[in-house]
Amino acid sequence: MIMSGATIQASAPARETVRGGRSSLTRSRIRAAWIFIAPTLIVLALIAGWPLARTIWFSFTDANLNSLNDYEFIGLENYIANYDGEWLGLLTDTDWWRSVWNTVWFTAISVSIEAVLGTIVALILNASFPGRGIMRAVILIPWAIPTVVSAKMWNWMLHDQFGVINDMLLRLGLIAAPITWTANPDTALWTVVMVDVWKTTPFMALLILAALQMLPGDIYEAAKVDGVHPVRVFFRVTLPLIKPALIVAVIFRALDALRVFDLIYVLTANSRDTMSMSVFARQQLVDFQEVGLGSAASTLIFLIIALLIVITMAAGRVRLGGETR
């Protein structure tokens, strides 16, 4: 996001010179630019491009983890194929589509909650109060704990027999019997959302806080002089101004949430009801050794995430453009 913004700005004057014929200076500049970005492009091709290409290639084969060098090209059979009048393949697999739905649902709900909570936390941390520095450091603790560790920790806290959460709720008289947070399919996905919100709200708050600190103070003074209600100030002044940063933060989090694996895997294992796309792909690749089918799932994950991000970015930019006018 940030990088693409910079390129757009840099390329605008360059285009003007092209229109008027390339000077030798421009040409040598372009050459220098290519030389400078070449290492990045090569590294990217090696660490991102090659595995991606290999995965997409495997998705058209019947490769098996047991003997990875011995496979045949089978075309689209991993995606969709007709065996004796019965349609099979990933695109007809209800488990796969359930995992897609779980992931999208999880992303939408958790990122929305995190955006709202993150903004509130950032607003609080932006106000000056004693101990603000310490508070800012403390709030980052959940973000600093490795996901597997925090997931395991929550797993014990949420345990129906010896979990501290059920114990607290029972003592407060809020529930009559312990809730089986991770075992009951109705609460399991909500539990995952809750733990994710706990963990990543600090990240969201930090990005929004950075945006808040860039805001000019004079607008607020003007609003104060005019006697505008603080809530109105937030919706009319603060929110539009931090919106670009908020959208960047939401896209970062959404990218992260769409490939969620560790949290769901530790909290509910391979259960179908809560399986995310990544858990599904891993199960095919590793547990079932179906490298072909698993690669097909991975390829679809790549396409789905790309599509969703393009949609989010397009939606974000359109609204931004409308407001600056």
Next chain:
Amino acid sequence: MSRVIASLTLAAGLLTSASVSAVEISISCSALGKEYEICKQGVDAWAQKTGNTVKIVSTPNSATERLALYQQLLAAGAGDIDVFQIDVVWTGILADHLQDLTSNGQSVVSQHLPAMVETSRVNGKLMAMPWFADAGLLYYRKDLLDKYKRPVPQTWSDLTETARMIQEGERKEGKGDFWGYVWQGRAYEGLTTVALEWIASYNGGTIVDEKGEVTVENPKAVEALKTAAGWVGTITPEGVLNYTEEEARGVFQAGNAAFMRNWPYAWALAQGADSTIKDKVGIAPLPKGGADGRHAGTLGGQLLAVSKYSKNADAAIDLVMYLTGQEEQKRRAVQGSFNPTLVSLYGDADVAKANPFIGDLADVFANAVARPATVTGQNYNKVSTEFFNAVHQVLSKRAEPAQALNRLDRDLKRIKRSGWQ
């Protein structure tokens, strides 16, 4: 200064010369409970005897994770681990990467429990050596059965009734979180073993029979699942749907359950010095499905196999033969209550002294139900996953038993398509 260098060179020289004759073998031992400690003592004894060194590689506690790790290592042809501790259902899955032990083990393997030997063979070849045996058991609270004057349950309906009675009684006395029966209900391999016990105890078959036919859709299996689904929320906490072995043991060992289904390892821990239920526990075969049903515990246990990619295969095979031999199996049985796979040790006086219930176990192992791993081979994991997911849906009341088994039957036939291999 020069003296220091000289002595360092000398020391380095000694170290290299020692490693020329002896080799280092890596073994993956599980670290559940006392397993690591006992394994370490065993391999150290071999190392001392032969002059080699042995490195123990720790592996994840969850069996599913361990298999995934092995598969990744072996698929890459890595020789980092020479000796693998594998589960009885993995022989078929991993066979392509294992050394054929037929010529080394053929002469001794007949002394092991036949059911265990069966799990070590793939297409007639011996791919692993049996190390210890496991089977599902019923743990019960002796003191509570006495208190409520009930016998050890022989059928599942006995168990349901007794569990309900004890649970009601204990709760009336103020133990609000007391439950009748806990087991492993998480959607994982453990649920396959547990549910197979229910179905087999009703004579409902073993999901896929020896000939490879899918047999899971039958009225007995429906009845078995119906009974089990009825426990959840009544005598079994709903949380059991996410329990593995250790969570179930946690509830039982805290004194909060009357019955538990678990593997033999829980015995030593329940009888440990810090256990709240020490000397109040008994074990029995799992109940029968009905008067004409059978006691069925799923066969578990571990084998030792040698990697095809091992650089020191001879030494590795020697280690496997030592660890699965008479002397070491006896030591493990006495010190760690691991159940030997050597038939002769079931009559051994020292083993009987350490494990008073070893005689009962011999019967349990003789009648144990094997999971359909050999016949489904490479596809076992898929079969098991479909099965435990179907059972999990029944237990969480998201599907009716008949409907779930019908769908399972279709899915398994689809996996089988043109054959299991």
